[in-house]
Amino acid sequence: MDFSGSKKAWEEGTSVVAGGVNSGFRVGARPHPLVFTGAHGATLIDSDGNTLIDYFLGMGPMLLGHSPAPVIDAAKKQLDVSLLVAGQTPLEYRAAKLVLDLMPGADLVRFASSGAEAVQAAFRTARGATNRMKMIKFEGHYHGWFDNVLWSVAPDPAVAGDALHPIPVPGTQGQEPGENLVVLPWNNADAIEEELKKGDIAGVIMEPIMFNSGGVLPLPGYLERVRQLCTQYGTVLIFDEVITGFRVSAGGAQGELGVVPDLTILGKALANGFAVAAIVGKREFMDLMGSGKVMHGGTYNTQSVSMAATIATLETIASGQPHKKIDGTGVALMNGLKEEFTRAGIEHELVGYPAVFNARFDLKGPTDYRSAIKANRERYMNFAYEMLTHGIRVLPRGTWFLSSAHENADIEKTLSAVRDVLKAGI
Numbered sequence: 001m002d003f004s005g006s007k008k009a010w011e012e013g014t015s016v017v018a019g020g021v022n023s024g025f026r027v028g029a030r031p032h033p034l035v036f037t038g039a040h041g042a043t044l045i046d047s048d049g050n051t052l053i054d055y056f057l058g059m060g061p062m063l064l065g066h067s068p069a070p071v072i073d074a075a076k077k078q079l080d081v082s083l084l085v086a087g088q089t090p091l092e093y094r095a096a097k098l099v100l101d102l103m104p105g106a107d108l109v110r111f112a113s114s115g116a117e118a119v120q121a122a123f124r125t126a127r128g129a130t131n132r133m134k135m136i137k138f139e140g141h142y143h144g145w146f147d148n149v150l151w152s153v154a155p156d157p158a159v160a161g162d163a164l165h166p167i168p169v170p171g172t173q174g175q176e177p178g179e180n181l182v183v184l185p186w187n188n189a190d191a192i193e194e195e196l197k198k199g200d201i202a203g204v205i206m207e208p209i210m211f212n213s214g215g216v217l218p219l220p221g222y223l224e225r226v227r228q229l230c231t232q233y234g235t236v237l238i239f240d241e242v243i244t245g246f247r248v249s250a251g252g253a254q255g256e257l258g259v260v261p262d263l264t265i266l267g268k269a270l271a272n273g274f275a276v277a278a279i280v281g282k283r284e285f286m287d288l289m290g291s292g293k294v295m296h297g298g299t300y301n302t303q304s305v306s307m308a309a310t311i312a313t314l315e316t317i318a319s320g321q322p323h324k325k326i327d328g329t330g331v332a333l334m335n336g337l338k339e340e341f342t343r344a345g346i347e348h349e350l351v352g353y354p355a356v357f358n359a360r361f362d363l364k365g366p367t368d369y370r371s372a373i374k375a376n377r378e379r380y381m382n383f384a385y386e387m388l389t390h391g392i393r394v395l396p397r398g399t400w401f402l403s404s405a406h407e408n409a410d411i412e413k414t415l416s417a418v419r420d421v422l423k424a425g426i
């Protein structure tokens, strides 16, 4: 497959955009950052006119696929009504009601414009509620790119010290010291208890299923114990469901796993590609923002077109149809992948749900970041690259996002490409 048109467009783009990309995560893509000219259903069209079956889905948001009719129609209609009013619209109350109906841990909602900002609002709320400053996060978990939390997302274990008491490792040059952050290994409730006992932890934030570093489920009883410990020590439990919310199930990971946090961060699938995120949670915490004691702002929060898109997205999700369809196609895809990897003699593991799962090579059963990174990531990245050359765009890190726009024919084409790639060798 020829990507020379993308290469030329991207290279020209570097003269006007730093690095030719507008997110650091797009730097260094193999063979080079691609330039897309269209996206419909389960496919992307690039500058070379290639049609690619897409499992990036905008890094997760497009649960209903690219340009789903109900969402696009709602957004188009709203364009003729209002864009930004620096006030309230009935749309945001309707959108909030839909969120509350779906998310088990939500009494109240505050909308934001990105997951990273919503995380900041949750941190501030946890600190405001407890009068404590310190937060706990876990190695390998990602909660946005801001200074106070971009720690130990993908640290080199050689510099991160003892596994039980990791040294926080910054994610970038130019980062402020993480004075108020404690980094711990995930899936180890004793490690959390040791910290909480000190009585100075405002909040604990985690991806309830770790998808940013290799697809790891919580161990049986882990979330329940963390829930109990946070209650016992007066610490605010925050689930970052930016990936899992509305995707793992309509009620997110908490709906699926049955553990309710105090605050939840939502984003991505919430608005199927529009810039909407949210902090939701228990009334006693959310009221701090409601009363203005804890400040949370944003010019673009609840922009009308985004809210119209949010309503259309959530109504579609609430109908149950998208997950019903993805349950069929996703299981077919997971089973097909297992079959092809097995046929090719590749030791592998698939972890997750039909709408989002992680595949890894040469490792089974990791329980945290340090064990997960022992997978054969180079071999998997080669696989992902070869898949791209066969017209299938999958994340090099192993995550697969599925949409309700993926049809059985897309899954068959994908598996046929897997067969060809593995036959040629990776």
Ligand SMILES: Cc1ncc(COP(=O)(O)O)c(C=O)c1O
Residues within 6 Å of the ligand: 059, 113, 114, 115, 116, 117, 119, 142, 143, 144, 145, 207, 212, 240, 241, 242, 243, 267, 268, 277
């Ligand atoms: C778990 C998690 N939290 C937070 C974020 C940040 O969200 P955003 O990119 O919308 O700021 C991401 C983004 O990928 C994420 O995966």
